[in-house]
Amino acid sequence: MLRSLSHAALEHSRAVSSLQRSTTLLDLAYESEEDTDARTDYQPAWTCLRRVGLCIGYLVPSWGHLSLANVGRSWAAGFCALWHCYLFATSATLLFVNSAATILQCYIQWFSTTSVHLTSFQELEFKTQNSIHFIGAFFRSYILLSVTSDVMRFAYLLCKDAWRADVFEAYRRLWACDAWNEVSAGEFYSHNWSMCLSRRQKICDVICQCFLHASIDLVPFLLFLYGINEKETTQVFLCRICLCIGIVHILVFYFLWLCTDVALKLHHFVGAWAMARGHSPARHRTYSYHPTAPGVPYSECRSLYALCAALVHGFLKVLPVAMAIATLIFGLLVSPNCYAVAAGMALSSIMLTLQILGPVDTITMGNMRLLDPWFPIPEELQQWAEQWCDLGFSEQKQKQQPFLLMLGFSALAFGFFGFPGLTMVCILLLVCVLLELLVLRAAGRLSWLWCFLESAVETLILIYIMLSTASDALADCTVMILLLVMRQFGFQRQFHGGERLRHASVNIFGVVHVFFVVLVCFAMQTYGEDTEWSAFGSPLNSTAFTAIHQVPEHSTWLKDAYPVCGIQFRHQHNGTQRYFHLADLALMASLTYEPRSRVSEACAHFFQSSWHVETIDSKFLKQNEVKFLLFTSADNRTTVIAVRGTLDFLDVLQDVSLWLVPALLQIFNYVGLDVSFGPWGMAMAGLSQLIPMANIDRETTFKSVLLATEFMMKEHPERRFYLTGHSLGGGVAKLVQLLLDTESVKPQTVTFSAPGVHYAAHVLLEDRFINLHEKFERQMGLLMTIRPGRDLISLIDHGSGATLRVPCRGNAYQCHSIYRTLWSILDICGAPKHLPHLFVPCSWSPDAC
Numbered sequence: 001m002l003r004s005l006s007h008a009a010l011e012h013s014r015a016v017s018s019l020q021r022s023t024t025l026l027d028l029a030y031e032s033e034e035d036t037d038a039r040t041d042y043q044p045a046w047t048c049l050r051r052v053g054l055c056i057g058y059l060v061p062s063w064g065h066l067s068l069a070n071v072g073r074s075w076a077a078g079f080c081a082l083w084h085c086y087l088f089a090t091s092a093t094l095l096f097v098n099s100a101a102t103i104l105q106c107y108i109q110w111f112s113t114t115s116v117h118l119t120s121f122q123e124l125e126f127k128t129q130n131s132i133h134f135i136g137a138f139f140r141s142y143i144l145l146s147v148t149s150d151v152m153r154f155a156y157l158l159c160k161d162a163w164r165a166d167v168f169e170a171y172r173r174l175w176a177c178d179a180w181n182e183v184s185a186g187e188f189y190s191h192n193w194s195m196c197l198s199r200r201q202k203i204c205d206v207i208c209q210c211f212l213h214a215s216i217d218l219v220p221f222l223l224f225l226y227g228i229n230e231k232e233t234t235q236v237f238l239c240r241i242c243l244c245i246g247i248v249h250i251l252v253f254y255f256l257w258l259c260t261d262v263a264l265k266l267h268h269f270v271g272a273w274a275m276a277r278g279h280s281p282a283r284h285r286t287y288s289y290h291p292t293a294p295g296v297p298y299s300e301c302r303s304l305y306a307l308c309a310a311l312v313h314g315f316l317k318v319l320p321v322a323m324a325i326a327t328l329i330f331g332l333l334v335s336p337n338c339y340a341v342a343a344g345m346a347l348s349s350i351m352l353t354l355q356i357l358g359p360v361d362t363i364t365m366g367n368m369r370l371l372d373p374w375f376p377i378p379e380e381l382q383q384w385a386e387q388w389c390d391l392g393f394s395e396q397k398q399k400q401q402p403f404l405l406m407l408g409f410s411a412l413a414f415g416f417f418g419f420p421g422l423t424m425v426c427i428l429l430l431v432c433v434l435l436e437l438l439v440l441r442a443a444g445r446l447s448w449l450w451c452f453l454e455s456a457v458e459t460l461i462l463i464y465i466m467l468s469t470a471s472d473a474l475a476d477c478t479v480m481i482l483l484l485v486m487r488q489f490g491f492q493r494q495f496h497g498g499e500r501l502r503h504a505s506v507n508i509f510g511v512v513h514v515f516f517v518v519l520v521c522f523a524m525q526t527y528g529e530d531t532e533w534s535a536f537g538s539p540l541n542s543t544a545f546t547a548i549h550q551v552p553e554h555s556t557w558l559k560d561a562y563p564v565c566g567i568q569f570r571h572q573h574n575g576t577q578r579y580f581h582l583a584d585l586a587l588m589a590s591l592t593y594e595p596r597s598r599v600s601e602a603c604a605h606f607f608q609s610s611w612h613v614e615t616i617d618s619k620f621l622k623q624n625e626v627k628f629l630l631f632t633s634a635d636n637r638t639t640v641i642a643v644r645g646t647l648d649f650l651d652v653l654q655d656v657s658l659w660l661v662p663a664l665l666q667i668f669n670y671v672g673l674d675v676s677f678g679p680w681g682m683a684m685a686g687l688s689q690l691i692p693m694a695n696i697d698r699e700t701t702f703k704s705v706l707l708a709t710e711f712m713m714k715e716h717p718e719r720r721f722y723l724t725g726h727s728l729g730g731g732v733a734k735l736v737q738l739l740l741d742t743e744s745v746k747p748q749t750v751t752f753s754a755p756g757v758h759y760a761a762h763v764l765l766e767d768r769f770i771n772l773h774e775k776f777e778r779q780m781g782l783l784m785t786i787r788p789g790r791d792l793i794s795l796i797d798h799g800s801g802a803t804l805r806v807p808c809r810g811n812a813y814q815c816h817s818i819y820r821t822l823w824s825i826l827d828i829c830g831a832p833k834h835l836p837h838l839f840v841p842c843s844w845s846p847d848a849c
Helices: 006-013 025-029 048-059 061-065 068-072 075-121 128-162 169-175 180-185 199-227 232-276 298-302 304-334 338-356 379-389 393-416 420-469 473-486 499-526 557-561 582-591 596-607 649-669 678-686 703-715 728-739 758-764 772-782 812-816 818-829
Strands: 545-548 568-573 576-581 611-614 628-633 638-643 720-726 748-752 783-788 802-806 838-841
Touching (some): 075 199, 075 232, 075 649, 128 499, 180 232, 232 379, 338 393, 393 420, 420 473, 576 582, 582 596, 582 720, 582 748, 596 611, 638 703, 649 678, 649 728, 678 758, 720 728, 758 772, 772 783, 783 818, 818 838
Parallel strands (some): 638 720
């Protein structure tokens, strides 16, 4: 039989082998609702469209045998599936980056509100408000990472769905309301399409397919053709549209499953309620669908892969307890106080207790008869709760394990850093979770009622905490309520599809979460400390120095071999043009790490009287912002603004807040998704602040430097200005130069071991500048980055302008040091011409003279 093109559309939605009658897509034009199910042997009329299909099948015979199997072998279908996977994978990456950035914002917001009360953390009688702020940050972070892990699971399922011969079968069945069996079973593709779809379901399926392929195939293709010869700004905007399309489809897929699951819950709850009240006869006990492993063939006994998988599976069962015991051992070995030991003991004891308590049959357990007048058969509601909401003891114990581990590790971190108040708060929460599980176990057939009450109370407490701790209470509460709805207020049932990916996402988020907690602890411990550390070590007059000799002027080969030796910068001195060297800027960048009491002395040691440190107005010196110095020439004609890099953990926290998104995008490049290059990466960076929760102002980190630079350029228009800095200071200097919008000439910027700002600018300055591409083009000739060998920090983000490399001896940590970079420059280029008597500390040398 010669099939027309309509059979391809039919087979695209249902497999031919599962049909008992021939119904084509063209039948929808004359098929009525009354005789849809009754007609069993219907022969469609020879419509015009059918005749066209027959003609095409006659002219191109291969078209007459289109089937799902042939579509699956088509190179075009493979290409489309590959594009679909890339789109959904990058969209999931963007969701991960958004969630990680929001979690960091939660803890930065907590740090900013509690850093002025650090004395309260050092005492056992801590202030309640500070503890509430931490609890708010912790719960916001945990709920967000739980929901994000679930959403990423559905991104994986969409990628899997794209490779099926019946493309997006699961997605379309949710649209057509034909996935009740799959959602009930907790696994997609466990059932076939229904053989008696209604006319509305068929039309819905066709509309869904048109919408799907138009949005994820046709629209991106047209955008690609439009943006080929357009500017980079337009290409970035078009990439954002594609990313938004991918995110929308992932979220729609998730919410369709969510609505279907909730509808099934409510449907079965109504039946269970009626039977529990005695209004309907009780049913035999049934259980939710759990796929069982097939019998293992004898040949698989020799499979090393199966053996390794079994070992890993067994290891994962004991991993939570092993991590808890490792926490206790760590607290005993390295803790300077008893609080970390208490945190380790609490976590290990709770995890061991839960491991010992095995599964119980809560339906037949318990003799509580308080509700018998209203619910004569409460077992029906308990059965519904266990089957449809995973409210059994074993399921709840498994769900609480990530929460307990994250809370235990946070308690260990607080105890290790000497914050007993927060340690006790975490231990108290651990005990509360244990008591909840024990009450759930003891409640027996009334566990469902306990879970309902617990969920209502926890939701109210959480909303109160959000209102008490959020900077924007309305936005944070709205987002939190949406996240709670997505988690079904704790009544979410296990879904087997993509479960391993969800577990992996939760674990990765947990590691990131604990890293942020440790980072904030370091920042709180060093906050407000005016360190007296100096690169000169002991007092200047007793420091061991080594002389740096000048290289003969006729050694021109140095400039050819090492371009850094030939770089000079112009400035005026007594009306004559003079030049200073790259080493001068490196020396100024190194002096920013010195205590303020020693900066003038160190400046006089290096530069004699050619440069002096200018006083900075106190309004530009703020505690939470980066430090900087002003070096001005003797004739006040040139000023160098040197920004300090990372010295303490408060600076590290600022580093992470500014460059977290670019670093994550580059990390994802190593797992196969090239998402941090070109317009695609800039689009992802610009969309990295989609979650309107715990918003912070990142510009406060470098606002003082920007205001001071604008003030100096306005007050002294006759001067020539330069910006320099190392590490964080170099990145801030780049951002300041990008932000400057003055009529005068912008300052030249020279940075050392500094990260790029190409994507960081799209994260930080997207609202300020519409066309960042033109800003970067104007910055190209004014920016220079010195990158030592083996340095990793300068590889973060993509930089603009010139990048010069200098050799370095040492590991990555040593080569990132400004002193090792300065020594490398002086070692290969010699002392600058205008500094014939240059002496540097011996500790700067890798050989430690």
